[in-house]
Amino acid sequence: MSEANFRIDEAPLPAPAEGEVLVKNLWLSLDPYMRGRMSDAKSYVKGVDIGEVMVGQTVGEVIESRNPALKKGDKVLAQGGWQLFASLPGRDISKLKEGPPLSYYLGVLGMPGMTAYFGLKELGQPKAGETVVVSAASGAVGSVVGQLAKAWGCRAIGIAGGPEKCAYVKNELGFDECFDYKAGKLREQLKEIDVYFDNVGGEILDTALARMKLFGRIVVCGTISDYNAADPYRVRNWRAILVNRLKVQGMIVFDWKDRYGEALKALGGHLAEGKLKTRESIVEGLDNAPKGLIGLLKGENFGKQLVRLA
Amino acid sequence: MSEANFRIDEAPLPAPAEGEVLVKNLWLSLDPYMRGRMSDAKSYVKGVDIGEVMVGQTVGEVIESRNPALKKGDKVLAQGGWQLFASLPGRDISKLKEGPPLSYYLGVLGMPGMTAYFGLKELGQPKAGETVVVSAASGAVGSVVGQLAKAWGCRAIGIAGGPEKCAYVKNELGFDECFDYKAGKLREQLKEIDVYFDNVGGEILDTALARMKLFGRIVVCGTISDYNAADPYRVRNWRAILVNRLKVQGMIVFDWKDRYGEALKALGGHLAEGKLKTRESIVEGLDNAPKGLIGLLKGENFGKQLVRLA
Numbered sequence: 001m002s003e004a005n006f007r008i009d010e011a012p013l014p015a016p017a018e019g020e021v022l023v024k025n026l027w028l029s030l031d032p033y034m035r036g037r038m039s040d041a042k043s044y045v046k047g048v049d050i051g052e053v054m055v056g057q058t059v060g061e062v063i064e065s066r067n068p069a070l071k072k073g074d075k076v077l078a079q080g081g082w083q084l085f086a087s088l089p090g091r092d093i094s095k096l097k098e099g100p101p102l103s104y105y106l107g108v109l110g111m112p113g114m115t116a117y118f119g120l121k122e123l124g125q126p127k128a129g130e131t132v133v134v135s136a137a138s139g140a141v142g143s144v145v146g147q148l149a150k151a152w153g154c155r156a157i158g159i160a161g162g163p164e165k166c167a168y169v170k171n172e173l174g175f176d177e178c179f180d181y182k183a184g185k186l187r188e189q190l191k192e193i194d195v196y197f198d199n200v201g202g203e204i205l206d207t208a209l210a211r212m213k214l215f216g217r218i219v220v221c222g223t224i225s226d227y228n229a230a231d232p233y234r235v236r237n238w239r240a241i242l243v244n245r246l247k248v249q250g251m252i253v254f255d256w257k258d259r260y261g262e263a264l265k266a267l268g269g270h271l272a273e274g275k276l277k278t279r280e281s282i283v284e285g286l287d288n289a290p291k292g293l294i295g296l297l298k299g300e301n302f303g304k305q306l307v308r309l310a
Numbered sequence: 311m312s313e314a315n316f317r318i319d320e321a322p323l324p325a326p327a328e329g330e331v332l333v334k335n336l337w338l339s340l341d342p343y344m345r346g347r348m349s350d351a352k353s354y355v356k357g358v359d360i361g362e363v364m365v366g367q368t369v370g371e372v373i374e375s376r377n378p379a380l381k382k383g384d385k386v387l388a389q390g391g392w393q394l395f396a397s398l399p400g401r402d403i404s405k406l407k408e409g410p411p412l413s414y415y416l417g418v419l420g421m422p423g424m425t426a427y428f429g430l431k432e433l434g435q436p437k438a439g440e441t442v443v444v445s446a447a448s449g450a451v452g453s454v455v456g457q458l459a460k461a462w463g464c465r466a467i468g469i470a471g472g473p474e475k476c477a478y479v480k481n482e483l484g485f486d487e488c489f490d491y492k493a494g495k496l497r498e499q500l501k502e503i504d505v506y507f508d509n510v511g512g513e514i515l516d517t518a519l520a521r522m523k524l525f526g527r528i529v530v531c532g533t534i535s536d537y538n539a540a541d542p543y544r545v546r547n548w549r550a551i552l553v554n555r556l557k558v559q560g561m562i563v564f565d566w567k568d569r570y571g572e573a574l575k576a577l578g579g580h581l582a583e584g585k586l587k588t589r590e591s592i593v594e595g596l597d598n599a600p601k602g603l604i605g606l607l608k609g610e611n612f613g614k615q616l617v618r619l620a
Contacts, residue, residue: 201548201549220548220551220552221552223548223549223552231546232546232547232548232549234544234546235544235545235548236541236542237542238511238515238530238542238545239511239542241530241558241559241560242531242532242533242560242561244560245561245565246558246559246560247557247558247559248551248557248558249551249555249556249557249558250551250552250556252555
């Protein structure tokens with residue numbers, strides 16, 4: 001994927017139909033899943049066709065409303081896409097409580113935060129004292145996973161690329177340890193894993209598989225290493241599932257939408273207590289969104305990757 | 311592995327120590343896990359060293375007892391190994407209820423039956439109406455898995471090697487369908503799997519992974535396809551776990567030993583009602599045990615593979 005795969009078009013401002021609102025997008029979230037939407041491969045939702053507006057979650061402000069539940073000036077969370085304005089049905093939009101920085105609703109209080117919360121709590125089922133390992137530990141999901149693990153009494157170990165990210169994960173986010181996979185020593189460094197929260201797939205996953213403890217749990221949350229590969233990575237250590245009676249489960253945050261309120265409350269509480277730190281990588285303007293996504297897929301971001309649209 | 315890897319030794323009859331009994335072995339169970347015990351690779355229990363008596367479960371008769379809980383003539387289940395007599399601590403031996411053919415305690419009422427029962431019930435968690443697919447369907451575990459699935463109101467689909475085994479699985483065991491993996495059409499034949507009970511690993515597993523339904527469950531019970539391979543099979547469709555939010559779990563029957571009584575009762579009940587059919591492949595005499603095991607690993611057996619020792 002390259003910037004040449006993207007094109008900016010202009011179009012008249014859409015007029016909201018009955019029940020819709022016109023939203024001015026303020027922040028656009030960039031997420032690894034977007035790469036999947038651009039490919040032909042079967043995924044958990046349908047892809048975006050060539051010529052369509054690229055999908056994406058946004059935080060915006062209502063500038064015109066034809067829906068009684070929303071009024072001009074409301075700040076909202078929406079699937080506004082890669083564009084500056086969107087006319088959307090009011091039922092697909094959530095009104096945001098003001099207080100935290102609005103961009104947090106795309107990160108630590110948004111889908112990445114929810115993914116971390118439900119993935120770790122419900123699929124990882126960590127018990128106090130257990131060792132939780134998470135890959136892409138400086139990313140939007142991984143950073144929350146490790147901090148929740150600490151808050152819940154576990155030992156948190158991150159995996160990240162490069163010494164700078166590892167220092168951030170350990171020193172700023174407070175993980176017990178962070179290993180730099182680029183240093184090539186993961187196989188010796190990882191051991192006795194109770195819960196592995198996998199955001200990357202590939203060799204790192206395979207190494208972790210071989211280091212799981214008896215009755216360990218693996219949360220399969222992302223396979224970013226495959227997104228640009230011609231063929232998927234082939235997993236060598238499948239047999240570890242049998243030998244160590246592992247439980248391996250796939251995690252998609254939409255499955256938990258009935259419980260988003262619970263996660264928002266828990267994450268908001270940890271934020272307020274200073275137990276949950278977050279960092280954002282911001283690119284400026286829609287023109288730079290492709291560059292932001294490409295950088296994200298290469299692991300260049302630090303924390304949640306956003307595009308500032310206004 | 312070949313017959314040349316085995317040797318028969320003679321030794322004096324062991325005298326039972328205090329608390330032990332001397333057992334005459336009548337039946338020896340042959341199981342795929344035995345191949346793992348002969349290899350250096352890490353497995354869930356320690357291997358057998360060169361020169362040691364090969365391990366194996368047996369049904370036998372007590373011929374001398376120095377344990378008050380067991381008396382001469384008792385029929386027992388034991389880890390008697392590949393030998394004609396064994397002196398064993400009484401606490402490691404279970405006295406068998408007479409009634410069913412004694413050999414059944416090594417098959418449908420033994421470890422394979424228990425494996426099928428707990429693996430399907432607790433890990434597969436099939437609901438009535440769901441589709442359960444099991445590989446090695448004519449084998450000791452697979453044959454019970456499919457028949458339990460039918461008894462519990464599911465659609466049971468077997469995978470087996472060759473038309474003869476498939477006819478047996480469908481016509482005699484009463485599965486709804488059985489696909490011959492050697493015919494090379496599994497990818498088209500398998501679809502919409504709710505529960506896949508995997509006894510084989512390898513390509514068959516990979517094909518099933520790609521055919522799982524949303525929230526499907528995979529019971530990882532055996533990876534027989536790896537046992538004689540220099541390198542383990544590398545799994546291509548790992549990403550299906552994420553896309554379809556699968557739950558994949560390893561199954562070892564020892565983990566369920568506190569509940570063997572429950573399984574024995576359930577399986578015994580189905581047997582008595584004629585809902586559970588079983589078949590045995592028998593080789594005669596200890597001399598033929600290596601040939602029996604090699605045949606089992608090649609899939610030559612039909613149902614439970616046994617060695618008649620007396």
